[in-house]
Amino acid sequence: MSNENFFKHDDKAYAENLNDAILIANAFNYQVPVNIPGMYNNNHYPNDNNIHKVGVADVTIIPSGSLSIGDTSITNNSNAPQVLRLRVYPNFNNFYSWMDLSWTGDDGITIDICDAGTTTSLLPSGELTTPDGNNLSGVASLRGLKEYDLLITIPANCSLNSLSLVFVNKWNSSNRVSASISQANVDGLTTRLNSIDESISSIDFGFDENTKEIYFEIER
Numbered sequence: 001m002s003n004e005n006f007f008k009h010d011d012k013a014y015a016e017n018l019n020d021a022i023l024i025a026n027a028f029n030y031q032v033p034v035n036i037p038g039m040y041n042n043n044h045y046p047n048d049n050n051i052h053k054v055g056v057a058d059v060t061i062i063p064s065g066s067l068s069i070g071d072t073s074i075t076n077n078s079n080a081p082q083v084l085r086l087r088v089y090p091n092f093n094n095f096y097s098w099m100d101l102s103w104t105g106d107d108g109i110t111i112d113i114c115d116a117g118t119t120t121s122l123l124p125s126g127e128l129t130t131p132d133g134n135n136l137s138g139v140a141s142l143r144g145l146k147e148y149d150l151l152i153t154i155p156a157n158c159s160l161n162s163l164s165l166v167f168v169n170k171w172n173s174s175n176r177v178s179a180s181i182s183q184a185n186v187d188g189l190t191t192r193l194n195s196i197d198e199s200i201s202s203i204d205f206g207f208d209e210n211t212k213e214i215y216f217e218i219e220r
Helices: 017-026 189-201
Strands: 031-036 053-055 057-064 068-070 074-076 082-090 093-104 110-116 148-154 159-169 200-209 213-219
Touching: 031 053, 031 057, 031 082, 074 148, 093 110, 093 148, 148 159, 148 200
Parallel strands: none
Antiparallel strands: 031 159, 053 057, 057 082, 068 074, 074 159, 082 148, 093 159, 110 148, 200 213
């Protein structure tokens, strides 16, 4: 391959080079997880209202005064329900839609999804009350690349531990690019892998707490 196909740090970011990346991303289906606080600062919640990178998303916590933000949980210490506003921006060009939202914490937590700065629900059936498996892929109002606010209602003396968001790319675009991976240079690979597999009796790997080392052992 010619060197002219590549560019270096002081070359212009030509539109053609940037479009290549978009075309590749558009050719495949992928799900984008955003785990809060799991992807931020060693699993700790941020203790300010600045914008933070959590995986691919920009996330901002806008708490009320009655909520205590700890390292791994957000707690309502008052005697009445309190609302945490969590602003989320799915920060990638090929974003198509929200796919799923789930959470862990005490019973009674509910979550609504609104446009940023509003309280009007984007969910056709209103707020989410089930902490697991909330399929959002069919909600047309959650398909715009923009900021969204999660309005998280935490009951009195209860805590929210974690949130799990899943986004999907433009998998159903009518102008979808097609792609394939050539197998022309891997002739015989399947046969070779099968022979290796047949010669292995066991594989053991893990972390040794005593030596603080990762081990990997293969027996034939």
